[in-house]
Amino acid sequence: MTADVAVDPSLVRSSYLSLEGGSTLALLTLDRAEQMNPLDHPSVLALRDAIESALARDDVRAIALTGAGRAFSAGGDMKKYLQLQGDRHAFTRFLLDLHGVFDSLATCRVPTIALVNGIAIAGGMELVLACDVAFAAQSARIGDAHLPFGQMGGGGVLSRLPRRVGSHRARELIFSGRILPADEAAAWGLVNRVVPDADLIAAAVDLGNDIARKSPLAVANVKRVLAQIDFHGLGLDDALAFEREVTIDYCLDSQDAREGLEAFSAKRRPEFRGV
Numbered sequence: 001m002t003a004d005v006a007v008d009p010s011l012v013r014s015s016y017l018s019l020e021g022g023s024t025l026a027l028l029t030l031d032r033a034e035q036m037n038p039l040d041h042p043s044v045l046a047l048r049d050a051i052e053s054a055l056a057r058d059d060v061r062a063i064a065l066t067g068a069g070r071a072f073s074a075g076g077d078m079k080k081y082l083q084l085q086g087d088r089h090a091f092t093r094f095l096l097d098l099h100g101v102f103d104s105l106a107t108c109r110v111p112t113i114a115l116v117n118g119i120a121i122a123g124g125m126e127l128v129l130a131c132d133v134a135f136a137a138q139s140a141r142i143g144d145a146h147l148p149f150g151q152m153g154g155g156g157v158l159s160r161l162p163r164r165v166g167s168h169r170a171r172e173l174i175f176s177g178r179i180l181p182a183d184e185a186a187a188w189g190l191v192n193r194v195v196p197d198a199d200l201i202a203a204a205v206d207l208g209n210d211i212a213r214k215s216p217l218a219v220a221n222v223k224r225v226l227a228q229i230d231f232h233g234l235g236l237d238d239a240l241a242f243e244r245e246v247t248i249d250y251c252l253d254s255q256d257a258r259e260g261l262e263a264f265s266a267k268r269r270p271e272f273r274g275v
Contacts, residue, residue: 004090011046013068014053016060017205023061025208026054027201033069039123039155040077041084041094048101055108061212061219063105064204065131066115067124072140075122078149098123098155102130107227109220111211115200116140116191121179125190126155129164132223134191135203136182142190143179163230165189215256216274221246 013029028050030037037043047065054060067073084091105112105127114120114131120142128134128142136142144161146153153174162170165188173180182194195203211219225246229239251257256272263270 005041005045005093007045007049008042009046009049011043012050014050016057017201017208019061019205019208019212021212022059023208023212024057024059025205026057026060026063027204028054028063028065030065030067030073033067033071035077036069036071036074036119037067037124038077039073039075039098039127040080041090041097044094044098044101048097048104051101051104051108055110060110061216062111062113062204062208063108064113064115064201064208065105065127066117066200070118070139071124072114072116072118072120073124073127074119075124075126075145076151081151095154102126102156103231105130106132106230107223109216109223111207111219111223113204113207114191115204116142116182117197117200119179121145122151122153122157123155126153126157126160128191129156129160132226133207135200136185136191136194137197137200138182138194139197140182140185140191140194141179142182142185143177144174145177145179147174148177215254215260215270215272217254217256217272218250221250 011031013031015027016024017027019025030043032038051063054063084094111133112131114128114134116128116134116136118139120128120140122145125142125144144153144157169188180188185191186194225243228242234242255275259272260270
């Protein structure tokens with residue numbers, strides 16, 4: 001636990017939704033609707049613990065994140081920043097913990113899904129960017145609002161947003177502080193697609209079922225390769241070499257790879273065991 005910062009598990013609500021084959025989707029909900037689900041230090045630590053608890057379960061095949069009420073997350077707590085930014089050690093610790101949570105979403109063994117149910121601004125958008133996939137409700141609004149308040153995005157927007165939407169569009173969004181409606185966010189590539197508000201959780205369950213039909217070991221290896229390429233900015237030659245190395249090990253050494261081939265030949269559904 002970070003010194004002098006209490007962890008309050010009630011800040012993040014965890015539920016587990018059934019998927020095919022006895023698997024589950026971990027649904028983590030930022031649960032301070034009245035405050036628009038701020039990403040302050042206690043909520044970051046609560047989210048860290050909720051992610052770790054979900055990953056400790058063998059049956060979890062995907063993690064989805066959303067917010068209670070009308071916001072996914074309105075970002076950092078601006079009022080608390082008045083005190084937090086007066087303490088270099090505390091602010092540095094906060095950003096390190098924030099990066100730790102975001103990095104865990106990007107590199108963990110299961111796909112992570114942002115379910116943008118409403119406003120996702122600044123740190124809220126950075127949380128979206130840390131996930132593998134993002135679905136937005138029709139009512140969602142997404143953008144970066146650091147500069148209008150004299151702040152800088154320090155949770156990954158300056159690093160991840162250009163990779164997601166391209167350098168020029170990222171600069172426009174950051175410099176202008178504009179908030180995109182859901183359809184425009186999808187057109188920019190900031191989210192994968194837009195669904196009716198009432199269908200947001202169902203969209204995650206549908207994707208979770210797609211994932212649950214796959215070999216968990218293959219999924220973990222695919223995510224490992226993708227994350228390694230993203231995190232280390234590998235050039236094409238190095239990226240292809242790493243992809244080749246992981247693929248050779250998986251295809252030659254895993255039972256799931258052979259099971260997939262045998263099931264295809266026998267025209268039956270594969271029974272993957274994650275080994």
